[in-house]
Amino acid sequence: MSKPPALLSIENLAIATVQDPRTLINEVTFEIHEGEAVGVVGESGSGKTLTALSVLGLLPRGVEVIKGAIKYKGIDLNTLPPQEMRKLRGSEISMVYQDPMTALNPVMKLGKQLLEVIESHEEVTSESDERVRAALREVGIPDVGRAMESYPHEFSGGMRQRVMIAMALILSPKLLIADEPTTALDVTIQQQILSLVAEERRKRNMSMLWITHDLGVVANLVDRLIVMYAGRIVESGTVKEIFTNPQHPYTYGLLASLPTTADKERKRLTSIAGVPQKPWLVGQSCSFAPRCFKVQLECKKSVPQLVGTLEKSVACFHPVGGQ
Numbered sequence: 001m002s003k004p005p006a007l008l009s010i011e012n013l014a015i016a017t018v019q020d021p022r023t024l025i026n027e028v029t030f031e032i033h034e035g036e037a038v039g040v041v042g043e044s045g046s047g048k049t050l051t052a053l054s055v056l057g058l059l060p061r062g063v064e065v066i067k068g069a070i071k072y073k074g075i076d077l078n079t080l081p082p083q084e085m086r087k088l089r090g091s092e093i094s095m096v097y098q099d100p101m102t103a104l105n106p107v108m109k110l111g112k113q114l115l116e117v118i119e120s121h122e123e124v125t126s127e128s129d130e131r132v133r134a135a136l137r138e139v140g141i142p143d144v145g146r147a148m149e150s151y152p153h154e155f156s157g158g159m160r161q162r163v164m165i166a167m168a169l170i171l172s173p174k175l176l177i178a179d180e181p182t183t184a185l186d187v188t189i190q191q192q193i194l195s196l197v198a199e200e201r202r203k204r205n206m207s208m209l210w211i212t213h214d215l216g217v218v219a220n221l222v223d224r225l226i227v228m229y230a231g232r233i234v235e236s237g238t239v240k241e242i243f244t245n246p247q248h249p250y251t252y253g254l255l256a257s258l259p260t261t262a263d264k265e266r267k268r269l270t271s272i273a274g275v276p277q278k279p280w281l282v283g284q285s286c287s288f289a290p291r292c293f294k295v296q297l298e299c300k301k302s303v304p305q306l307v308g309t310l311e312k313s314v315a316c317f318h319p320v321g322g323q
């Protein structure tokens, strides 16, 4: 049986700094299918945000894609003219950021900001105003009339995230990328925002890429998981496979450091000793080797490739449970 075509397909992606070239992301390959939610986990600096930004063609100045393809519905976004990319952003692929102020303009009323999103893609009509109101109601903004006339600073962090979600969804994208949108919020608000996004995804049958450094946060929200370490994918698979049968020693360590119900009140019991290597300094070895409890000689001599299936892939010479 042939595989159904992916909505988003990232193939052998490498991202590097332009000056004094440093590779930040290397050999990243994964797919998101129609209606599917995929989680990307990894500690800070592992390359999650750059991977997401590359999909939207929004890499920071001085950082660029040096290899590979980013295909959306079969079209390589790397080769798309800027005006075509702008059309796609918001209407096909949208992103919610960790800091809502990345997306919101501090000196413009919220109603006008949402209207501008519509205006940037379509003719504004007499119904556009009502569309903005509906979008704000949809994400649980209480007094929509007042919200339209407010500036972002007049809202709490949680409410600002809701507005940013409304903005990301107003043109009904097929793929939503969420880059740790709840990290800065307290636990109760975090849960509300996660539920809101999950509910919108379900209603719209939207595909999603959920980015987080916290495996516990995404476990219930996604179909498949991708584990990143030092700019590479070290393991990927269904949530069930990752949780019940982690193969990469790093994934194993991540799971071991998740707080269990019993120690929820306490801090993490276990954590992986050491810090990640900088991807551009790794050279011909496994980047996790210095921290790995399964390390052997060959791990320091060549880079393990990601091998396996959609259901489960791992990049490791000596996986957990093996030799």
Ligand SMILES: Nc1ncnc2c1ncn2[C@@H]1O[C@H](COP(=O)(O)OP(=O)(O)O)[C@@H](O)[C@H]1O
Pocket (backbone or CB within 6 Å): 017, 024, 042, 043, 044, 045, 046, 047, 048, 049, 050, 051, 060, 061, 062, 063
């Ligand atoms: N604008 C930039 N210029 C140079 N290096 C960057 C830039 N942005 C991120 N990096 C580097 O790229 C790597 C990946 O960063 P990032 O994708 O933000 O990680 P994550 O989102 O997983 O925390 C890190 O080593 C980071 O320091």
Ligand SMILES: [Mg+2]
Pocket (backbone or CB within 6 Å): 048, 049, 050
């Ligand atoms: Mg990040």
